[in-house]
Amino acid sequence: MADLRITGLAEEMSSLARMPWSKQLEEWPEDASLTDMRGISRHIVRLIKVNESHDSPIFAIKETVPEFANREYALLRELNNREAPCVEPVAVIENRTDKDGNELPAALVTHYLPFSLPYRVILSAEITPHEITNMANALALLLVRLHLLGFWWGDCSLSNTLFRRDADQFAAYLVDAETGEFQTRLTDGQREHDLEISLFNVAAELEDLKIAGVLTADMDPVRASEGVIKRYRRLWKALREPQILDPNDRHAVEGAMRQLQDLGFAVEEV
Structure with a gap:
């Protein structure tokens, strides 16, 4: 994990760095109350609370290939800059590996839209x-x-x-x-x-x-x-x-x- 690369919002770096990026996303524990909130996707997606507090912000994390993750991150940033109705991008996580050194997909992180x-x-x-x-x-x-x-x-x-x-x-x-x-x-x-x-x-x-x-x-x-x-x-x-x-x-x-x-x-x- 020494080469893990996180590109995104500076204020979220600390929270992102503490997440278990060496595990495949489908293995991450997910709060049961959040499962239905993420709907259906062609990708592996998880909704993860940033901390244990009741009103914790929630990240939506999607596994994909680096090219798609970076491209979508840039598009979402531009959409937000133009005040389009869309989710807010947080970061792209690249160079993930598991404990045995096997490559894992890149991840796109966005803020879950409250309510x-x-x-x-x-x-x-x-x-x-x-x-x-x-x-x-x-x-x-x-x-x-x-x-x-x-x-x-x-x-x-x-x-x-x-x-x-x-x-x-x-x-x-x-x-x-x-x-x-x-x-x-x-x-x-x-x-x-x-x-x-x-x-x-x-x-x-x-x-x-x-x-x-x-x-x-x-x-x-x-x-x-x-x-x-x-x-x-x-x-x-x-x-x-x-x-x-x-x-x-x-x-x-x-x-x-x-x-x-x-x-x-x-x-x-x-």
Whole structure:
């Protein structure tokens, strides 16, 4: 472990250095209360408390290859710099070896988003059709925000999103940026590609839940996924189509500003 390399936030170095990086992540003990909070991932992921206190911060740790870990760390930093709704990166851990000197995967560490939950936990509880619609709206709004920043997600899905509840409303946050990339401005073709990926992923994820008996019999996964895309298109049209306003017509200007706020945007964002 002498060559262990930690690249990240200076204030977290002490906590990170004390973690058992010589063990494979799947062998790390995980608080039972955190298990359901991490959802499903193609990678090995663990949620780990930084200390033993009741209100301890929580790290989300994902094993991957060094190239992907560093790339995603940089993307998440840039997304945070641009105030995108996403998790905050903490560090990349490289040059890990076990006690016998065998190489272990690199790890990407992020801050767990407080009060957020993966979609499976939310949909497995009692939830109304209205709340499901609000989750779809939140995912559509997240994708619009990312596209406005010039970010092509490449793997938009419920699994790569965390949801934070506010009464019967939801806010959505990107949790996995591994496939993403920034462009100066996304082309219509790039946006449509992201929408196609989203349509397929969301429908497949909901179909899995329906087969498992989590969703009601009348829930159509394809129609629900199409609803996300329709909401995205309405948002994008409202934000990007030119509006001709008379600057001297105060009521018209205030009406346009209220419409942006109703859609979840501040005027300066668009």
